[in-house]
Amino acid sequence: MSEEILSRTLAPGLSSIKDFSFRHVEKMQLDNGIPVYFLNAGVQDVVKVELIFRNPTFDVQHPLMHSAANRLMSEGTSQHSAQQLAEMVDYFGSYYETEQSADYCSVVLHSLNKHLGNTLPVIHEIITDAAYPEKELSVYQQNNKQRLTVENEKVGSIARRKFSEIIFGPNHPYGYFTKPEDYDKVSRAGLLAFHRSHYVSDHCTILLSGKVDKETIALVNRIFGKKDWMKGNGMEGTVPGQQTSPVKINYIERNNAIQSAIRIGRPMFNKTHADYAGMQVLNTILGGYFGSRLMKNIREDKGYTYGIGSAVASMMHGGYFFIASEVGAEVCSPALEEVYKEIDILRREPVPEDELQMVKNYMLGSFLKSIDGAFNLADRWKGIMFYNLEYDYYDRFINTVTNITPTELMMLAQKYLAKESLNELVVGKK
Secondary structure: OOOOOOOOOOOOOOOOOOOOOOOOOEEEEOOOOOEEEEEEOOOOOEEEEEEEEEOOEOOOOOOOHHHHHHHOOOOEEOOOEHHHHHHHHHOOOOEEEEEEOOOEEEEEEEEEHHHHHHHHHHHHHHHHOEOOOHHHHHHHHHHHHHHHHHHOOOHHHHHHHHHHHHHHOOOOOOOOOOOHHHHHHOOHHHHHHHHHHHOOHHHEEEEEEEOOOHHHHHHHHHHHOOHHHOOOOOOOOEOOOOOOOOOOEEEEEOOOOOEEEEEEEEEEOOOOOOOHHHHHHHHHHHHHOOOOHHHHHHHHHOOOEEEEEEEEEEEOOEEEEEEEEEEEHHHHHHHHHHHHHHHHHHHHOOOOHHHHHHHHHHHHHHHHHHOOOHHHHHHHHHHHHOOOOOOHHHHHHHHHHHHOOHHHHHHHHHHHOOHHHOEEEEEEOO
16 A cells, blocks of 8 residues: 655645634623623633723823722732732732723733632732822822823824824823823822722623633632622713814924834724724735835835834724834935825725735734634633624634735725825924
C-alpha cells in the first residue's frame, strides 16, 4: 500500500478561515437581582471578576465625578488604608484594578480560585465602604493637574481632546475638554454622596470568566447578593444631546511645534447600525492596519510621519470616524492633501480584489485571535452586552467581512466620506 509522501519543498496552501464557533456566556441573577454573566472556559484555576457600573448621568459642572469616584475607591475604607487593602489581596497572589470610561466604570479582580474566598470580600469592602480620604484626594488632584499641564503642551494630546469636543460638543460626556480647575471641584463630600447613589446593585453587572464553577458562583452570591445592598437611586440615564461643531476647518496654532497633529473625521454611528461592519472593512483599507493605504502613502512613500491610522469608534450613545497622525510641521499641508486624495480614491474607484482579500484575511485572523482564551471571550461579550446585542451580531459581522464587495465599499465611501461632511483639526503649524 503506497503512502503519499509530504514534500517539504512546497509551502502549504492557503485557505480561508471558516469556523468561528466559540463558547458563549451564560446568565443568572444573584439573590438581590444583580445580573451575572459567566463563562467557564478556563484551563488554569484562575478567575476574573468584573463588577461593572453604568454611568447613567453626566454633570458638566462636575465632569470628573465618575472617573474620580472609581479611581479613588480603592484608596481606603473606614476599616483599612489603601496599602492594607492592596496587601490583603497581594498576599494571595491576586490583584485588582479600576477601569473608567464615559459609559461605565469597573472594579476588576484577578484571583486564584482557591483564594477567592479571601480576596473577594476585600473587593466588596472597597465597593461598599469607600472612604475617600482627604490625603489621597489631595494627591490625586495634584498629580492629575500636573499631568494635564504637561499633556496640554503636546499637540497630539490637545488634538485628541479637542477633536472629541468638535464631534460631540463641549457638554457631552464624550466631548468634554477637561481643564485643570475641574480637579479642584472634586470634594470628599461630593465623592461620598456620589458613591452612595451610584455604586448600588441597580447599576451593577457582574462578569465572571476563567475557571467558573458552581462554588465560584455561590461565593459571589453570598458576598454580593445580599439584599441589604439591593437598592437604587431611581435615576434614569440622561446624556446631553450631541452638538457637532458647524466649523469644518479648525486650527490651533503652536508656533514652537516641531510636529503638527492632524485629526480628520465626522460623527458616525455605533455597532448597532447596519453599516457598522462595512465601515470597519472600509476603515481597515484606509488606515486601520499597518498595510493600509494611508500608511503606505503618508509614511512609506512620502515619509511625512512615523505613523498614521484611522478608526471607527463605537460608544453606547454614538460613535465617530477619525484619522489621526502627527506629521512634520513643514509638511502638514501636503500631508492633508494626500489624506484627502486617498479618501477620494476610495469614493471613485472600487478596491482591487487582491487588496480586499488581504484585508478580509487580516480582519478574520484578528477576530479569531480575539476569541482565544476565556478572558478574551468575556471581552467579546462585554463588547455587545451594553448595546443590547446578542451573539448573532458577530455572525453578521463575519458575514459582512467575508462577503462585502468592492462596489459596496465604494458606495459606503460615497455615503459617509464626502469631504464636505468631514471635520478637520490641526494643532501646531499648518
